[in-house]
Amino acid sequence: MLAKRIIPCLDIDKGRVVKGVQFVNLIDAGDPVEQARYYEEQKADELVFLDITASHEKRETVLELARRVSDEVFIPFTIGGGIRTVDDVRLMLKSGADKVSINTAAINDPTVVTTSAQRFGSQCIVVAIDAKRRADFDPARGALGNWEVYTHGGRNPTGLDAVKWAIRIQQLGAGEILLTSMDRDGSKEGFDLELTAAVSENLEIPVIASGGVGNLEHLYDGLVKGKADAVLAASIFHFREYSVTEAKNFLAKKGVCVRK
């Protein structure tokens, strides 16, 4: 049976790992390759590197990161942050990334997703969605009309409905969705389970839940109640509150299929 995936997320700034709480107050937490090896030993299923302050002049730093990680780490990894063009995607994959995560560029120019998927395969195109509950959130309304897509770390509303946008992304050829609740990100209160389930149930492609993990029960809820195919977490792993091994033991005991 296909295992549910546990994915540590490493936020990267100038080639170093940092962790943002609600995308501010950054605290330095180490070297990316060392961190990647540490997580690989714990049987993390994949890794995500998000270059949170990516801009064009920093591109070479990120490509170098991809090369270093792919030389030494034998699990799949995704790189996101500042991917704007098909050529950015090409260079990142050529440097050794297994997947790239596209966020704002998918909204500004959806052909980046379509063209990249056609050229390199859907399997390596992850589209990141940052969603927030609407002020008039009403569970009775169901999947549509309750969440809005944001960009720029949750600052800019787009007017797009999160579930509709996720369906559109699947049609464009993305292979996977990285879904972050901006309400929960950094809160340690757990995933937005209604959001996660609404997106996962309406898609054929896998969904990675992100934003809000504070304990192991949250991971379980995301996978079981939220119906996510994978869960992403940063701070609970970085600050050694839990190891990935502990997380997997916990989930296995509760009957979730994980790789051990």
Next chain:
Amino acid sequence: MINIIDFKMGNLRSVEKAFLHLGFEARISQDPADIGSASHLVLPGDGAFGRSMEHIAAMGFEQPVRGWIAAGMPFLGICVGFQLLFERSDEMGEHRGLGIVPGNVQKFPPGRKIPHMGWNQVDWKRESPLVEGIGDGAWFYFVHSYFAKPSREQDVLGVTDYGMEVAAVVGDDAKKAYAVQFHPEKSQAAGLKLLENFANM
């Protein structure tokens, strides 16, 4: 020298790095002439079946690959390189494959997430030098939306369960010709062991 065929589809760097990490000599090559000086041939790749076949034919790899396998030299297909060995695929129209393994490639039926993406367990149908030292239920990393249906049971070396039995490894020990649907270069210890077994043939 392990020769990794680059037919301009997908990320081959990890395959090369895995062999180098294991202490073998490996190179990525777009030149069919390089095959002559190789000891092992690897056909990796990601992406669409039809386009992959077009590239292989246009770059002059089709006959050298056939000749290599016919001669019983060590061969390993990975992911699309696994699917290309079959006779045909339904991916975006019907496409001809290399036809080395009888059977075809088709889309997963609905009722599951597609692609089949992530870690799944492989059980072995028989013993083979390729999987020596790798126990039943070993985990490997898969990414694919289409699956192969080999016609002959004898070709299937390993299977995985994705709500249905899916061929994960095909092989012919006498010819030293193998192919894997998963990515051994992304499958940690079990994957590296498989690559090591292959490189030692």
